Amino acid sequence: MSYVALFGNPNTGKTSLFNCLTGSYEYVGNWSGVTVEKKVGVLRQHGVPVVDLPGIYSLQPLSRDEGVATDFLLTEPCSAIVNIVDASQLQRNLHLTVQLLEFGRPLIIALNMVDVAEKRGIKIDAVKLSRHLGVPVVPVIARTGKGAKELERAILSAKDGHHSRMFIDYGVEVERAIRRIAEQLPDDVPGDKRWMALQFLEGNERLAAYLRDHFDLSPLLAIRKETEQALGCQAAKHIYETRDRWISETIAAAAIEFKPKPLTLTEKVDAVVTNRYVGLPIFLALMYIVFMLTFNWLGTPLADQLDTFFSGPLTDWLSRLLDWAGASPFIEALVLDGIVAGVGGVLVFVPQIFILFFFISLLEDSGYMARVAMVMDRLMEAIGLNGKAFIPMIIGFGCNVPGVMAARTIEQPKERLLTMLLLPFMSCSARLPVYALFAGTFFIHEQALVVFSLYVLGIVVALGLAKLFSSTVFKNESSLFVIELPPYRVPQALTLWRSTWEKGKGFVRKAGTFIFGGSVAIWLLTYVGPHGVGVPMDDSLLAAIGGLIAPLLAPLGFGAWQAGAALITGFLAKEVVVSTMNIIYHVREANGLEQMIAAHFTPLSALSFMVFVLLYTPCLATVATIRKETGSWKWTLLSIGIALTVAYMISFLVYQVGMMFHFQ
Amino acid sequence: MVLTDLHKGETAVVVRLAVEHEALKQRLLHLGVKEGKMVRVKAAMPFGGPVMVEVDGQAIGLRRKEASSIEVK
Amino acid sequence: MKGESVMIANIIIGGAIFVYAGWVLVRHVKKSAKGTCAACHLADRCSGSCGPER
Numbered sequence: 001m002s003y004v005a006l007f008g009n010p011n012t013g014k015t016s017l018f019n020c021l022t023g024s025y026e027y028v029g030n031w032s033g034v035t036v037e038k039k040v041g042v043l044r045q046h047g048v049p050v051v052d053l054p055g056i057y058s059l060q061p062l063s064r065d066e067g068v069a070t071d072f073l074l075t076e077p078c079s080a081i082v083n084i085v086d087a088s089q090l091q092r093n094l095h096l097t098v099q100l101l102e103f104g105r106p107l108i109i110a111l112n113m114v115d116v117a118e119k120r121g122i123k124i125d126a127v128k129l130s131r132h133l134g135v136p137v138v139p140v141i142a143r144t145g146k147g148a149k150e151l152e153r154a155i156l157s158a159k160d161g162h163h164s165r166m167f168i169d170y171g172v173e174v175e176r177a178i179r180r181i182a183e184q185l186p187d188d189v190p191g192d193k194r195w196m197a198l199q200f201l202e203g204n205e206r207l208a209a210y211l212r213d214h215f216d217l218s219p220l221l222a223i224r225k226e227t228e229q230a231l232g233c234q235a236a237k238h239i240y241e242t243r244d245r246w247i248s249e250t251i252a253a254a255a256i257e258f259k260p261k262p263l264t265l266t267e268k269v270d271a272v273v274t275n276r277y278v279g280l281p282i283f284l285a286l287m288y289i290v291f292m293l294t295f296n297w298l299g300t301p302l303a304d305q306l307d308t309f310f311s312g313p314l315t316d317w318l319s320r321l322l323d324w325a326g327a328s329p330f331i332e333a334l335v336l337d338g339i340v341a342g343v344g345g346v347l348v349f350v351p352q353i354f355i356l357f358f359f360i361s362l363l364e365d366s367g368y369m370a371r372v373a374m375v376m377d378r379l380m381e382a383i384g385l386n387g388k389a390f391i392p393m394i395i396g397f398g399c400n401v402p403g404v405m406a407a408r409t410i411e412q413p414k415e416r417l418l419t420m421l422l423l424p425f426m427s428c429s430a431r432l433p434v435y436a437l438f439a440g441t442f443f444i445h446e447q448a449l450v451v452f453s454l455y456v457l458g459i460v461v462a463l464g465l466a467k468l469f470s471s472t473v474f475k476n477e478s479s480l481f482v483i484e485l486p487p488y489r490v491p492q493a494l495t496l497w498r499s500t501w502e503k504g505k506g507f508v509r510k511a512g513t514f515i516f517g518g519s520v521a522i523w524l525l526t527y528v529g530p531h532g533v534g535v536p537m538d539d540s541l542l543a544a545i546g547g548l549i550a551p552l553l554a555p556l557g558f559g560a561w562q563a564g565a566a567l568i569t570g571f572l573a574k575e576v577v578v579s580t581m582n583i584i585y586h587v588r589e590a591n592g593l594e595q596m597i598a599a600h601f602t603p604l605s606a607l608s609f610m611v612f613v614l615l616y617t618p619c620l621a622t623v624a625t626i627r628k629e630t631g632s633w634k635w636t637l638l639s640i641g642i643a644l645t646v647a648y649m650i651s652f653l654v655y656q657v658g659m660m661f662h663f664q
Numbered sequence: 665m666v667l668t669d670l671h672k673g674e675t676a677v678v679v680r681l682a683v684e685h686e687a688l689k690q691r692l693l694h695l696g697v698k699e700g701k702m703v704r705v706k707a708a709m710p711f712g713g714p715v716m717v718e719v720d721g722q723a724i725g726l727r728r729k730e731a732s733s734i735e736v737k
Numbered sequence: 738m739k740g741e742s743v744m745i746a747n748i749i750i751g752g753a754i755f756v757y758a759g760w761v762l763v764r765h766v767k768k769s770a771k772g773t774c775a776a777c778h779l780a781d782r783c784s785g786s787c788g789p790e791r
Contacts, residue, residue: 057694062687089722092696120721240693270723274707274716326743331751339754374725378713381727387714411687480688482730484695485716485723514765520758572766621769 002077003051004043004155007069007100008084009093010055011486013112013142015039017084018052020145021152025502026052027402028495029364031373031391032484033409036065038072046156051076054408057092059099060204064408064416070206073103074190080106080159082151084142087117087124090255094247095240099199101133101166104192106158109137110151116487122257129254134164143492168246170198170239177201177227177235181220201227201235266367266487273368279375288452290359294352295448300440302351310344330534334523337586342519345582345593346575347511349433354504356429360398361499365491369394370483377481383463384470386410386481389419393459396426398503400622403428404629414477418466420626421639424618425462427455429507430574434613437578441594442603450607454614461615461646510573518576522569522583537584556612556648557605557655567612573619608655615647667703667731668715675704676736683733692734696720703736 006014010032019026022041027034032055039052053072054065061067072078083100085093100107111126130137136154140147169175181197189196199207201224211217224235231238273282293299315336322332363369369391377387388410396403403423410416427435435454439447470477525542529535537543538561546565553559553567562584570577585596601609617640618626627636670676678701683689696719697703706723707716714725 057691060690062690089696089720091720092694095694244698266723270706270716274709276708276710279709325746325750327750328747331747334751334754370725374714374716375709377725377727378709378711381713387725411691478685480685480727480730481714482688482691482695482724482726485725487723513761517758517760517762517765520754521762572769619769620766624770 002079002160003040003049004080004082004159005072005076005078006050006052006082006084007096008055009057009086009089009096011484012055012084012086012093014055014084015052016142017082017110017112017140017148017151018050020142020148022050025498027502028499029369030367030486030489031364031369032486033065033391033406034364036068036405036408038068043152043155046152048079048156048159051078056096058096059199059207060202061206063411067206070204074207074210078105080108080155082108082110082155084110084112087111087114087139088120088122090117090122090124090251091244091247094250095243097133098166098168098243098247099195101135101164102168102192102195102198104163104195106161106163107135108151108154108158109133109135110142110147111137111139112142114139115141122255124255129250132250132253134166143489143495168242170242173227173230174201174235174238174242177223180223184219186214198239200224202239203234203236265490269488270371270485273371274375279371283372283375287455288448290356291452291455292448293359294355295436295439295451299352299355300436300447303348303436306351307348310340310348314344315340330527333527334520338519338523338583339516341582341586342522342579343511343516345437345578346433346515347508349436349578350504350508352432352436353429353507354500356432357398357503358496358500360394361496361503362491363394365489365496365499367486367488370485373483374485379463381479381481383467384474384479385415385418385463385466386412386479388481388483389415392419392423393426393462396423396428397455398429399506400424400426400428400618401625404622404625407629412477412479414470414474415479417630417635418469418474420629421469421635421642422462422465424622424626424639424643425458425465425615427458427614428574430619431613433575433578435610437581437593438597438601438606438610441597442601442606450610454610457611457650458614461650465642465646507575510575514573515575515579518569518572519579519583522565522576522580526583542584555655556651557608557659558601558612560600562600563609567616570613571617571620573621574613577613604655604658607658608651611654612647612651615643615650617643617647665736667705667717667734667736668728670705670736672705672707675702677702678734679737680735681733682735683730685730688730692724692726695724696722697724697734703734 006018008014011030015026015028015035018024018039018041019028021043023044024041026039035052035054041050042048043050051072053069056066056069059070059073061070081100083097085097097109111124114124117124126137126139136158138147138151138154140151178194178197181200182193185193185196196207200211200220208217228235273279318340319332319336322335372394373387373390376390380387380389392403392406395406400423403426404420407416407419407423410419435451439450443450522542526537526540527533528541529539530541530544531539542565543561545568546561548564549568550559550561550564553564562581565584566577566580569580581597582593585593623636623640626639627633630636665676678697678699680699681689681692681697683692701719704718705715706718712728714727715731716723716725
């Protein structure tokens with residue numbers, strides 16, 4: 001299968017364009033490094049496979065996500081390359097274009113952000129640019145999909161056809177070195193031999209590793225050394241400068257600069273949010289407002305209504321339906337005490353989850369995300385990480401799995417590893433139902449504050465451990481930070497809704513699938529006991545299982561088998577903690593659950609329980625992702641071990657200190 | 665003079681990228697920070713935090729330590 | 738006659754629930770253990786390899 005591949009600098013709209021071309025709804029955002037994996041789709045109506053790749057500045061990768069793009073060129077066949085070029089940043093975008101042209105496959109340029117360029121005072125003549133580069137140039141506005149049809153036509157006609165004859169003369173020494181290297185290369189290398197020779201001279205590590213698998217590199221290294229001696233500087237520098245001059249000429253021929261209007265919106269917003277004194281307080285205040293909206297002002301009233309509906313009309317209606325079908329008491333109990341309690345108990349929190357996702361999407365789409373990374377960098381530096389690590393952490397509030405993946409954009413291996421190990425302390429949306437249930441029962445008026453403190457606790461624990469690790473295990477490793485700050489964009493309602501829905505959908509789907517299954521299994525465990533079926537719940541299998549770890553949990557304030565059982569099932573997915581609690585404490589009447597929980601917990605033990613759920617272990621999917629991304633069981637098990645230990649210690653502290661002060 | 669000597673809003677031309685870290689130097693080149701380019705300091709974070717500079721209308725955040733190894737005039 | 742049809746209805750409802758529950762559980766555990774990001778909102782369409790560094 002031969003792909004049409006999308007290449008371009010970070011945050012130029014590759015994924016937006018990919019979504020237009022293939023009718024997909026892939027994750028988009030306004031910062032560099034949203035896409036960290038390759039995504040495959042199909043060109044509408046034509047059956048041509050298209051692949052979306054992480055953004056790169058050059059074919060020499062500096063981070064994991066960038067490696068994905070270079071690897072693609074080296075290992076996968078592509079019938080055409082679509083190079084998305086940010087018209088407002090032509091100079092640096094064309095550095096990648098030149099390398100892609102040298103690769104020697106049919107190439108189409110999608111010229112994006114023409115509107116931003118014009119605001120910045122640059123007008124580009126697509127026809128002249130096309131003539132200069134020798135490839136089609138199609139102006140597009142990726143966010144709205146304008147120009148996608150023309151681009152599609154250009155792709156179909158260029159595919160598998162000729163490629164550009166663009167040629168840059170790199171001077172006598174380099175040209176000689178290119179010839180000598182090309183002679184040594186086998187015939188079956190991907191891409192043009194001239195391209196390969198140039199990339200090698202530039203010191204592309206990824207490519208060198210690829211070549212090393214095929215033959216001995218020492219003659220090539222010798223050529224590079226000779227060339228660098230003759231040039232009197234690094235070959236990479238010489239090649240970069242030659243390209244840069246060529247690009248300047250191209251731009252001079254194809255772009256007209258006129259007086260720029262200042263970017264008023266971005267400048268004005270930045271003057272406030274990146275202000276020395278109020279930058280950080282503003283971030284914290286915004287977060288607090290998000291929590292108030294999610295838990296106090298908007299989310300909870302909606303959730304309460306949903307809860308009333310599930311436990312009232314829905315239960316009545318289902319029970320009448322079951323009576324009519326002549327269902328046995330067993331089936332009726334299974335449906336009403338198992339499924340409705342388990343699945344419904346999680347679904348009632350859909351409003352809170354969607355509100356939180358809406359704000360995360362807003363953060364992602366506006367351009368504020370990169371600013372947060374910069375504002376946080378000083379703090380992160382002090383604990384041995386960098387500000388960029390804060391982006392995976394915020395994503396982790398939605399779900400830890402993409403958060404762990406997002407750590408790929410962090411250049412330093414040590415910082416990346418540390419970020420992945422500590423990411424599970426970010427309170428993901430699956431933990432939210434647990435807080436909503438317990439805080440809603442015991443801390444009715446302080447609900448938002450309690451939940452906000454839990455999120456902050458997760459961050460504080462993660463940062464504290466980062467400090468511990470970077471001053472012990474990872475000592476003496478340098479840290480670096482450089483980040484692009486994109487212009488702000490007013491998020492479009494449709495994009496915002498779509499990205500909220502795409503995130504929230506997973507939660508709803510999970511309720512209908514896994515949580516449904518889990519509820520049935522858990523209910524069955526409460527129905528069956530070691531000594532027969534239909535036993536009282538305290539004699540059930542679930543009680544026996546929960547009872548095994550209950551004594552261990554007693555010092556934390558929740559030594560009942562119910563809590564133990566809920567925590568064990570929560571390893572599969574944290575929402576199940578609430579499902580299990582719902583099934584165990586289920587009474588078929590409104591507000592029964594909260595009364596039951598109030599009878600089994602005190603506010604203090606509820607707090608300790610929430611802290612434990614926040615910290616205790618990443619869910620199965622996160623564990624598996626950490627395993628894949630670190631490539632090591634050692635680190636993965638360490639991550640679980642740390643989580644369990646820290647959770648136990650902090651919950652213990654919370655409960656015991658609270659008891660000391662007679663806080664119940 | 666180095667980049668961090670500039671005050672907020674001041675503009676200068678990059679003379680030399682004396683950044684030690686090779687990967688970081690590459691990244692700065694990719695972002696268009698190179699000899700002969702105009703840079704403007706847009707903001708500085710407190711407690712010795714990163715500085716925000718603008719090159720070609722593109723804002724970039726980088727640490728003070730690295731910014732101080734960029735010579736300007 | 739009525740008793741029989743009621744029993745059949747019970748078996749059908751109960752059977753459907755248990756079969757579905759078992760299926761989704763097995764699928765979830767398999768998927769998450771593979772690390773194909775089952776919990777993630779991109780789960781269905783994510784064709785990324787999610788593989789470790791080569």
